[in-house]
Amino acid sequence: xxxxxxxxxxxxxxxxxxxxxxxxxxxxxxxxxxxxxxYRTDQDMKKPQPPLTKxxxxxxxxxxxxxxxxxxxxxxxxxIINRRKSHRVYTDEAISLTELSxxxxxxxxxxxxxxxxxxxxxxxxxGGARHPFxxxxxxxxxxxxxxxxxxxxxxxxxxERLADIEDMKSFISESLCEQTWAVKSSVVFYYSCVxxxxxxxxxxxxxxxxxxxxxxxxxxxxxxxxxxxxGGCAIAAVEPEPSNKAFGLDGVExxxxxxxxxxxxxxxxxEAEADFxxxxxxEGL
Numbered sequence: 001x002x003x004x005x006x007x008x009x010x011x012x013x014x015x016x017x018x019x020x021x022x023x024x025x026x027x028x029x030x031x032x033x034x035x036x037x038x039y040r041t042d043q044d045m046k047k048p049q050p051p052l053t054k055x056x057x058x059x060x061x062x063x064x065x066x067x068x069x070x071x072x073x074x075x076x077x078x079x080i081i082n083r084r085k086s087h088r089v090y091t092d093e094a095i096s097l098t099e100l101s102x103x104x105x106x107x108x109x110x111x112x113x114x115x116x117x118x119x120x121x122x123x124x125x126x127g128g129a130r131h132p133f134x135x136x137x138x139x140x141x142x143x144x145x146x147x148x149x150x151x152x153x154x155x156x157x158x159x160e161r162l163a164d165i166e167d168m169k170s171f172i173s174e175s176l177c178e179q180t181w182a183v184k185s186s187v188v189f190y191y192s193c194v195x196x197x198x199x200x201x202x203x204x205x206x207x208x209x210x211x212x213x214x215x216x217x218x219x220x221x222x223x224x225x226x227x228x229x230x231g232g233c234a235i236a237a238v239e240p241e242p243s244n245k246a247f248g249l250d251g252v253e254x255x256x257x258x259x260x261x262x263x264x265x266x267x268x269x270x271e272a273e274a275d276f277x278x279x280x281x282x283e284g285l
Contacts, residue, residue, distance in 0.1 A: 025207075030208065039203070042203065052155070056151075057248065064104065065098045068098065071102060073227050074228070088273060092184040094142060094186060104152050107189075108133070108135050109122055109123040123220065126213045127212070127213060128209075130213075131197070133194070135191060136162075138187065147165070182235070186262060188259055190243055190258075191217065221234075222234070
């Protein structure tokens with residue numbers, strides 16, 4: 001066998017193994033095979049519960065409007081469902097602070113506390129009401145906010161400013177695997193997972209539900225954006241290292257893993273959106 005054929009065989013074997021591993025994760029994340037019969041989660045063992053949310057990181061707090069009556073919110077739910085789509089073309093304009101507040105409330109807002117401090121009941125569902133996510137933002141154009149990096153504080157519905165960023169467009173592009181269309185969005189929402197928040201209750205079975213719950217969050221963001229005339233596109237292709245570094249995360253106990261740019265859109269850009277699918281015609285698909 002030639003050296004090239006050996007390399008191709010090795011490569012194919014590696015890829016096939018990765019695919020099998022991925023499929024096994026989806027099919028078996030609730031599996032008990034190989035787990036000792038006496039295994040107990042930390043909740044079962046009465047270990048201290050982790051905090052429901054992160055404490056403020058900087059203290060540079062901005063209050064968010066809680067009255068959304070000034071927004072032109074479309075209450076035609078079926079219409080919102082039918083119009084919902086991914087938007088990758090933005091008009092590079094600012095959204096209002098009230099619009100940002102509305103999007104944050106619709107995706108991570110805390111409606112009440114269950115028990116003394118056992119769980120948060122939010123505007124999105126989460127397995128066991130664990131809500132293991134934190135929401136960070138790269139703010140480009142939001143009225144009343146300076147460009148920079150921010151963190152949502154859901155318990156008090158406020159945001160805190162974390163840091164300046166020297167070149168926002170370069171950061172957005174790098175952190176989203178060079179998807180340069182995102183740099184014209186008004187704000188990019190970055191979602192981290194605080195792993196132990198889910199692991200405390202579910203132990204080795206925590207990680208599949210985390211990914212399911214992430215979809216609940218961004219679907220609410222899609223629908224909320226559509227309801228006020230904005231658009232966005234959820235992105236799984238996120239580079240954890242530059243994202244974690246920028247937001248001050250350790251990448252071990254907490255890591256960015258998901259993102260969604262949101263911005264101003266217009267109907268006239270429909271053809272520009274279609275350009276993302278030009279390959280269908282080119283390849284006869």
